[in-house]
Amino acid sequence: MKLLKKRKTLLWTRSIMSFLLGVLFMMPVFLIIMNSFKPNKEILASFISLPKSLYIDNFVEALKIMNFNIVFRNTILVTVFTVLLTCVVSFLCAYGLTHIKKKFSDKIYLLFVLGQIIPFHTVMISVAVLAAKTHLNNSLLGLVIFNSGFFTAFGVMTYVGFLKSVPRELEESAALDGCGPARTMIQIIFPLLKSTTVTLAVLFFLWTWNDYLLPSILIGEEKLRTITVNLYVFKSATNAQWNLLIAGLTVSMLPVILVYIVAQKFITSGLTAGAIKS
Amino acid sequence: MSDLLHKKNQKFYYLLIVPAFGLYMFALIIPLALGTIPSSFQKWSLLEQDKTFIGFDNYIKLFSDATFLHSLVFTIVLALFTILGTNIISFFVALLLDNKVYGKSITRSFFFIPNIISGVIVAFVWSFIFTGAIPTIADKLGMIWLAELSWFGSGGTAAFTVILVSIWQATGFLMILYIAGLQTIPKDVVEAAQLDGCTGFRKVRLIYIPLLMPTFTINLFVSIAGAFKAFDIPLALTGGGPFKSTQTVALNIYNDAFKTYQTGYASAKSVILLLIVAVIAIIQLRVTRKREVQY
Numbered sequence: 001m002k003l004l005k006k007r008k009t010l011l012w013t014r015s016i017m018s019f020l021l022g023v024l025f026m027m028p029v030f031l032i033i034m035n036s037f038k039p040n041k042e043i044l045a046s047f048i049s050l051p052k053s054l055y056i057d058n059f060v061e062a063l064k065i066m067n068f069n070i071v072f073r074n075t076i077l078v079t080v081f082t083v084l085l086t087c088v089v090s091f092l093c094a095y096g097l098t099h100i101k102k103k104f105s106d107k108i109y110l111l112f113v114l115g116q117i118i119p120f121h122t123v124m125i126s127v128a129v130l131a132a133k134t135h136l137n138n139s140l141l142g143l144v145i146f147n148s149g150f151f152t153a154f155g156v157m158t159y160v161g162f163l164k165s166v167p168r169e170l171e172e173s174a175a176l177d178g179c180g181p182a183r184t185m186i187q188i189i190f191p192l193l194k195s196t197t198v199t200l201a202v203l204f205f206l207w208t209w210n211d212y213l214l215p216s217i218l219i220g221e222e223k224l225r226t227i228t229v230n231l232y233v234f235k236s237a238t239n240a241q242w243n244l245l246i247a248g249l250t251v252s253m254l255p256v257i258l259v260y261i262v263a264q265k266f267i268t269s270g271l272t273a274g275a276i277k278s
Numbered sequence: 279m280s281d282l283l284h285k286k287n288q289k290f291y292y293l294l295i296v297p298a299f300g301l302y303m304f305a306l307i308i309p310l311a312l313g314t315i316p317s318s319f320q321k322w323s324l325l326e327q328d329k330t331f332i333g334f335d336n337y338i339k340l341f342s343d344a345t346f347l348h349s350l351v352f353t354i355v356l357a358l359f360t361i362l363g364t365n366i367i368s369f370f371v372a373l374l375l376d377n378k379v380y381g382k383s384i385t386r387s388f389f390f391i392p393n394i395i396s397g398v399i400v401a402f403v404w405s406f407i408f409t410g411a412i413p414t415i416a417d418k419l420g421m422i423w424l425a426e427l428s429w430f431g432s433g434g435t436a437a438f439t440v441i442l443v444s445i446w447q448a449t450g451f452l453m454i455l456y457i458a459g460l461q462t463i464p465k466d467v468v469e470a471a472q473l474d475g476c477t478g479f480r481k482v483r484l485i486y487i488p489l490l491m492p493t494f495t496i497n498l499f500v501s502i503a504g505a506f507k508a509f510d511i512p513l514a515l516t517g518g519g520p521f522k523s524t525q526t527v528a529l530n531i532y533n534d535a536f537k538t539y540q541t542g543y544a545s546a547k548s549v550i551l552l553l554i555v556a557v558i559a560i561i562q563l564r565v566t567r568k569r570e571v572q573y
């Protein structure tokens with residue numbers, strides 16, 4: 001009985017200790033969120049004191065000055081279409097690759113694997129030149145196309161990995177029942193890969209939403225900016241308005257954190273799979 | 279049966295490959311093969327139309343370019359500190375959270391969330407910590423030197439901020455990998471060791487560390503490859519300054535390409551960066567594959 005009690009105390013100590021460590025680790029984020037509810041004067045007076053009242057003018061003004069309605073719309077459009085396009089073409093390609101002559105599919109697959117090694121920074125100059133030549137600069141469509149192009153390598157590799165474990169008998173019996181190849185692919189096989197698709201969708205969401213480099217290279221027009229570029233430009237242009245930038249940071253972090261909370265399981269499994277494969 | 283079925287629909291299956299392959303070639307392979315690599319042998323500025331073939335001159339110039347060499351050294355220093363810092367912290371956090379703990383998933387999220395926030399935003403969050411929170415706290419504690427320290431004023435302190443923030447962002451990811459690794463260690467091995475009186479730090483050193491070797495190798499290479507691509511955090515935190523002291527290779531290429539428009543020269547630097555990352559990735563693939571054999 002005594003031992004059991006001692007164990008329970010140990011468990012509680014350990015739990016509280018690790019929780020507090022976690023809170024300490026997240027402190028920078030908490031401090032930003034906390035300060036976004038304080039007027040500028042109060043922020044400058046003390047960065048670490050709790051807000052005296054819930055002051056929301058920062059958000060109202062930040063949303064207006066930084067054109068957050070347009071910026072959010074741009075970011076959401078680019079992210080949604082990138083996720084959709086990349087998932088669809090990656091699945092189709094992986095399905096095709098697992099159904100054609102091995103000699104040929106191995107070669108294509110190897111080319112996709114090699115692409116994983118290329119850091120974006122080493123092609124950014126040529127991408128900027130190519131985008132200008134094809135009039136894909138200053139366009140949200142351009143962002144979607146280039147993002148999808150970069151992400152397909154990872155998408156195809158992941159889908160191929162999972163498609164290999166799907167038994168062929170399933171497709172054969174579907175064919176015997178009179179199911180055409182397209183219908184077999186869409187109605188029989190695709191639903192089996194639901195969790196792979198969700199994992200990939202979440203990763204593509206994060207990569208697109210958080211990206212700074214590609215939109216900063218391709219987009220010059222103010223009304224086409226995405227979130228991170230917009231914040232970067234705002235910070236460089238106005239170094240003094242802390243309260244607005246802090247509110248902007250809070251607003252920009254929240255969607256990502258929300259997606260994380262909803263899709264926690266898939267994000268962690270996707271990231272571990274990605275690390276081990278790539 | 280299966281072969282027959284597949285032969286009948288071969289055309290359909292080949293067609294499926296086209297969209298992804300086309301996008302991939304357009305976005306990555308063509309820019310690399312027809313853009314970056316040929317340009318690296320040219321004297322070319324983005325502002326001019328004419329390009330002249332100059333062979334390896336850009337590459338030769340690289341080796342006497344003090345700014346580039348410094349960026350390479352800084353990238354290696356950043357890599358070393360980040361690799362050590364992230365691995366040590368995430369390993370101990372993983373050990374703590376691998377135990378039975380209440381509120382485990384919330385606590386894990388606290389460590390992991392920095393990893394999913396954009397590098398630019400992470401850097402801005404921390405620039406407030408360095409210029410706002412730390413001086414306030416130091417002031418309250420009466421540590422005047424700390425309150426008055428200009429974090430972004432000297433090369434040493436600026437490098438420290440980049441390293442600290444990079445560690446903060448990368449820790450959560452490695453923690454997940456360590457937790458995944460810890461879960462593969464059989465419980466009876468650990469229990470047997472405990473019965474033999476092997477506890478505490480001895481248990482970590484004699485049981486966990488040897489059994490986690492595969493995870494260590496993966497984490498090591500993940501962090502090395504990541505460090506050589508470091509861009510967002512130094513750009514948004516220090517801008518590479520003061521006096522280019524915190525400029526990474528990726529940032530150096532970016533500045534050459536889009537600030538001073540030395541397109542050909544920046545392409546040569548890109549090829550060097552690609553070679554470095556490729557060598558790391560190839561080693562990683564080999565190590566990972568060796569690990570697969572062990573199972």
